[in-house]
Amino acid sequence: MADPATLLVSIRHQAGALHTLRDAAAPPSSPQPPAAFPHPNLQCWQTALHSKMSQLLEATSQLVQVEQTPLLPLLQKHPLPLHPKDSIQFRNICSHMAFQREGQQFERHLHEAHQCLKTIIEKLICSLPVFPSDSYIPVRSALR
Template sequence: MQRAVQTCIAHQQCALAILHQCLQEQRNLSPEQPSPGQTANNRLKGGCSTRERVLSSAPSSGRRTILQVARESRLTRMIGLTSELLSLEQNSLSQLQEPHFHVDCKLSSELRNLCHRMATRGDCLQLDADLKAIEQCLRDIVHQLVTSLPSESSGSHSQTAAVLKTLFTRFLEI
């Protein structure tokens, strides 16, 4: 059990780092197109960076679009929720034992892969679909954790369940 939770935490930390990188690139957008030398420095493995994708679709007026601001806001909220989830897993869920609690690493692995795909995708049109898929994956992880908690009502279990349920309802606000 400890190993499964630690593996999930590692996947989610990787996903969180990628989300932070994407947010940083969103915030550093400039109205000018990068030079060819700059684009080579902004590449991630397997494709172009988020910065390149958004820059290539940015208007030349020097202003950020409403879509860019909305993406930044959405990324910020996902980062916050992912950070809370990680904190909860590291502080509470890693203490629970296997007979009482089961976690599957498949969703955490999928989250990491979705974030990586979003960061390396060359198609700007798929960015919003990627964000939606990442949001759904996070929602599924929290739901899995809520349903996996033991039904016994010890103090730490009920407190952890309450925090998870609150986190789950916050996803509805995104």
């Protein structure tokens, strides 16, 4: 069972990943010259990746906020089976993404980061029933 310190470790890794994601989502510092005739499929692919990155940023931000605000006080009263392993893996994947800002590797890391974040949220939701129902229902709703 985890105490608040374990959740704080997870939050720290997720917040680090969020910072890295924001950096990876930012436009490159040296702008690429626009292609004379950009391929429509390339533009569609880039738009899809940008959308998925935005969703990942938003979900990560919301997760960190839920963990810091309603979940942390609950952990002070009831232990929760938390392990920071998934959060560490999530941060590592986001770090890899920051180094490869485009191409198939970036797309693969983006998918892995999405899956990892989904796993973190699912494990949290499955762990919440150890709390009294009146206290975990708002947290569960915020995580969905």
